[in-house]
Structure formats: C-alpha cells, structure tokens
Amino acid sequence: MMVIRKCIFLFLTLSLCNICIYSQDSVLSIEYKKEVINTLSDLMNDKYVFPDIAKKTEEYIKEQFKKGHFDQFTSNESFATALTESVQSINNDKHMKVMSQPPYEAPAMTPERLIEEKIFNLKRKKEYNAGFHNVKVLEGNVGYLDLRGFTYFKEGKVIADAYMKLIRNTDAVIIDLSKNGGGDPEMVQYLCSYFFKGDIHLNSLYFREGDRTIDFHTLDKVDGKKMIDVPLFVITSKRTFSGAEEFSYNMQTQKRATIIGQTTGGGANPGGTVPINKFLSVFIPTGKAINPITKTNWEGVGVVPEIKVGNDDSFNKAHELAKEGANQYREKLKGLYTNTFSNLLSKLEKYDEVNSEKNILVTLKDCKEKGLIEEWEINALGYQYMIEHKKLKIAVCIFKSNTILHPQSANGFDSYAEGLMKLGSYDESIKNYKKAVELAKMDNSPDLSVYQENLKKALQKK
Template sequence: MKNLLITKLILAAILASSLLMLSLHPAYSADESSPSIHPLSKSELNSLIHDTFNVMKKHYIEPSVVANTEQFILEKLKQGQYASIHTIEDFANLIGRDIRHITGDSHLSLFTVNDNEQITHILSHKTGKLTYNHAFEEIRYLDGNIGYLKFNKFHPDEKARETVDAAFNFLKKSDGMIIDLRDTVGGSPYLVQYILGYFFPVKTPLWEVLDRSDKSLDSIQVIEHSGHKRFHSDYPIWILTSHDSASATELFLGVMQANGKATLVGEVTSGAGFYVGVKKITPELVFRISLSKPVISANQQNWEKKGITADIQVKAMDALNYARRLAFESSTIR
C-alpha cells in the first residue's frame, strides 16, 4: 500500500509539472485565433526570411544596409543558428532581434497579429508610469522659484495636450525650469510639436521629414494653440538627459538645444532618430520599420546612432542635483 501511495504521488507530481510547462509556453496553444497553430517547416522559414527582406528593401529608410543585413541572417541560417525557431512567434522574436542588432536601429521589430487585427506602430504599455496621467509624473517648484517637470513619454493620446496645458499653466509663475527627460522613452512627434509651442513663436521652423532618398516629405513648424507665452523669451531651461532618452524625446531635446533655448545636462542620448510605421509581411507577421527621418531645421542634423550630446556631461543619476545648483546660482544672480 505504501509503495502504491508513493507511485500515485509521483504520477500526480509529473502531471502537475506537465500542466505547468504547458502554461509557460502559450505559443503551442491549440487556440485557433493564434498565428502559431503549427510549427514552421524549413521551407516556411526560408520563405518568411525572403518576404521580410523584400519588405525591408522596398521601405526601409536606409536601403544601403539591407543587403548586408540579409546576408548576415542567411549565413546564420546556413550555420543552423536558427534551429530554435519553431513558430512564427519565435521567428518574430529571434529574426527581429538580429535585424535590430545588425542595423543598430532600435526601432525595428517584428510581431505577430491575428486575422483582421488592426495594426499600429504605437507601442502599448502595462499600467504604470507610461500610462498614468499621460505619463506626466511630477511637477513642483524648487528653491529659487524654479519649476520642475518630469514626464516619461510624449503620449500619443490627443487628450495629453490637456495634461501639458495644466502642467505649463502651473509653472508659468516660475523664473526658470528643469525638465526631467531621463526616463522618457519617446512617443508622438505631434506632442513634441505642441509642447515646443510653449517655447517658440508660431511658425518657427522645427524640423523637416525626409524620405529614403532625402526628399522632403513635410516641414514642421510651431502651431498656434491657446497656451501662454511666458517661456518664449529670456527664460532659462535645463533639460536632464540619459542614455535611455530616446526617439521623440531626442527630437524635443535636439530642437531646444539647436535653437539655444535650453542647456542639456546629463548623458548622450539613445540615438533613435527615425520615424516609424508598420508594414505587413504576411497576414500573420508585421514589420515595425523605420520609414523616414526628421532633420532639425536649426542645424540640419539627425541623431540616429549618434545620440544628442548634453552641453554639460554628467552621470544621469547626478544630473538633477547639478541642474538644481545651476538653477539656484542663476536665480541668485538675477
């Protein structure tokens, strides 16, 4: 009886372990809505690589890097380094990772979708600092009547403009401002354009959008809005940067720096300098791909892979204290 009981306990443990392993690998689910209902064959893998690079050759902003990237991927395939790719999700994760690594373009990724699912380049985030209050985290006054503003994303929601207006209205009595963008991951260039309207007159040239042939697609200027003009002239601004400050964040930083409107304090930024869109590779596989690039009007620069260098280079963790000292000294001089 004792041996029989032990045997039953062992079988129960094995069953529980198997169920746990199944729950940890949803890619193998029998859910028919999932794009990965069968393992990829070798011919399907080759076909997906071919289709992926056809899309990249047709649309990618830097066509000169596509051939070398494809050759590198095909060589890894030949060497058997993609033997772990069994599903389309595996393909998206591993091939997308390698394309991103080879090109150095942090915007690039592959992802899967279900039939008739709406696709977008806009990244979704778990509930937290990138979603609460349109990613505006902190606003207050510091010593010397210096405003402090921290937000973590240029949120794409149209209602984010209301949050921007509330923040800048709160700070309009300040004698200077520290804008903390050390954790700001990027976001919407349209919100960048809107916020810049608080610092520059209407119709000030901000940036040009160029295609892969360096042909101008659009010219972006400051737009009219109902916000106050308190910060337009003789108003000191310090912006905090880090290696994580990326994409639309760098667009904002670059315009402010190139126009002599702010002093950047911190680290060289991420170097993600392209506009992104989405292109379908197959009905199940989508490419989040760089399609065009912004060039700052004031200095004709794009920051892809270079980042933007702070005027005062210090570790990101020390940037706030350094900027506060500069702001306090500035306020006592005035």
C-alpha cells in the first residue's frame, strides 16, 4: 500500500507541475518573457542568414523588454504576435514569425497531450492534401489547379502527379497560387519541371550554415505528361508567399507564364521552425534565394504581375486570357499536325530499297515524340498499307518501326511477323512470332493464346 500511495503522490505532483507550466498560457511572468527573449536572441544569432541584422534585432527587442513594452501581453498568443511585430520592424523579414502552440486541451508532456497532437497533425495533413485543393477542366479546355501550398516532395509527389494527370490533355493551364503560402523548394522544382524541356536553372538557395549554395534545375523526367509548350497562367495575390512566389518568379523570369493578379507578399528567405520553449516556436530564415537571371530575388518587393487586377477579378481575367491562349495553341497544333503527317505520308508513297526503312522509322519516331501517334495507331497504319493500299513492303517497314519504338509490345512483334510471313521471310517471321509469345508471357497478356496459335501456324507453314 505504501508503494501505491507513493506512486499516486508522484503522479499527482507531476500533474500539478504540468498544470502550473501550462497555466503560463494565461499569465506570463517577467522572468518567463525574459527567458523567451534570450532564447529567441540566441537562435537568431546562431541561425539567421544575416548575422548583423540578427544582432540589431536582439538589441532592439531587449531594449523594448527593459522599457516594459511586453508587460501588457498576458498570453502566449499575444506575446508571440508582439514579438513578431518587433522582430520584423528591424529585419523586415516576413518569414520570421514567433508562433504559439495550438490550444490543446491536455497538459503538456502527458500521454493525452501526445495523442491529441498526433490526431491534430493527422487531421491537418489529410485536409491539407499536400496543398492540392482543387482541379478541374474549365470552358475552352482550360486546366485549372488551385494549389494552397507546396508540401514536402516525398509526400506530395504522388498527389501532384495524380492532379497533373487530370489536366494533361488541356490546351491551356491556370495555376491559382492566390492562397498559397509556400513550402518545400523540391516540390516547387518538381511542379516547375512539368512545364519545361531540358535542363533549366530555376533558382539557387544560399544557406549560412556551411556557407553552401544549392542549385535547383528542372528535372528531365516527371511521372506524368510534360506540358512544355501549353500556355500557362499563374494567379497571385498579396497572400502568395515564399515558395509560391518562387514558382511565380521562376516562371516569370524564364518567360514561361503570364502572371495575373496582385503583387505577392515578398518573402524569399527559406528556413525552418525551431522551438523556443514548450509553448512558443519561431520560423528563422537560414538562407536566401538567388535567381540565375536577375541575380537577386523577390524579398521585400514581391513578384509583380504582368497583368494587375483586383483579387475578385483575377480568376475571370485568367480564364479569359487562357481561353484565348488555348485557341492559339490549337491553331499552332493544327499546323504542326498537318506538316508532320504530310511528311509521314510522303515517306509512305513509294518503297525505296535503300532509304524507306530508315526514313519511315525517323518520321514515325518524330510523330511519337510530338505525341501525335501511339503504338496501336502505328500498328493500324501498317495494316492499312498492307490490306487497303497493297503496299506490303511499306507495311513491313511500318511494323518493324513499331517494334523498335515499342520494344515491349507483343502485338507489335506479332504484326511484324505477319508481314514478314507474307513477304516469304519465314525464318525471320518465326523469330518475331516467338518474341511476341515471350513478351506476352512476361506481361501475362490475355492474348497469349492468339500469339501462340499464330506461331504454331507459322511453324506448320514453314
């Protein structure tokens, strides 16, 4: 019994201590505020990207403390707001904010508090959805993406790919960043990569720690369809901040998009959140952005749109311009399709023993790379020239090209084998029928029995 009573006493003592600590949220002592200011000053001096400004900021908030400026603030929420205002009045850095913890019900450092925090974070993560708020196709075949943040790349990539897939066939795209407060530079880099071809230097981030610079270039591949020449429009507002500004600035300086809306918030210094104590934390910028074209960034000035309109008019204006852009894009594609297909048809007009096979492959490859023809369409084209136009050698060249462009297609090899069989090239035909069966087995194709039967007939015919 004595052991049990001691345990109960210890538990009650710890609980009372936690309640006392937690009660600081309603009444803040002078000593508590002094300790917060000292810790905040140390963190700024250790981490802030501009050490000289950190020192000036420290001197200012300590002077304010001595004058009693912070005496009037009796809760962590009001104290955090006051500290933020004082800090920003010196460094003019909108990234640096002192924040209070959410109003949890359970006392700090208890199992109940840990569970409450976990549930809160899970709920927030699900609702946030990696920042992807809405996606739809508007009138005029215009893709619209409402993006509220750039979450960590490892978490957000799959969702980004899924959303981009839904607008991959649109003729213009609007990305709405009017409610986007920023996020992970890697996620900015990845989404930018959807709209560029090749290696483009987008941005660099210099960090005080280690005196290092990280360059961000477009990625050669994304897990989706790139939209490298689709007209792009970006909506901004005063709330557009940090990573969302980088996306806008990248697109503006590369002349890849039209920015519509209002001048953005003006925060270009990346960093991270660190705790001051159990109740307060601070976001400290540890680096700065350096654009490869302007050699500067948008800190303090924001990204200025090419087309300035009020927040209420931004969407309608963007949609109006996007529809015009989509019409122009379709006309451009029409000309491209006409020229490309005319070139292809000219190569299929007459068989040339020396050049036809090479020329047809090059032309079909060009069509494929431009997204104008797919594997099944090449296959159908081969049968059209074999059956309707009675141009067997041209058809065999088309079938062969298809196996080179789509080396994993069992159907492609089966069709090529059929064409070779009609030409009387039995050994080569059987070789390709076997390849079709092999690929079909690897792919668990439902047409495996068809390919096996075709192989069997070819062997019998030989």
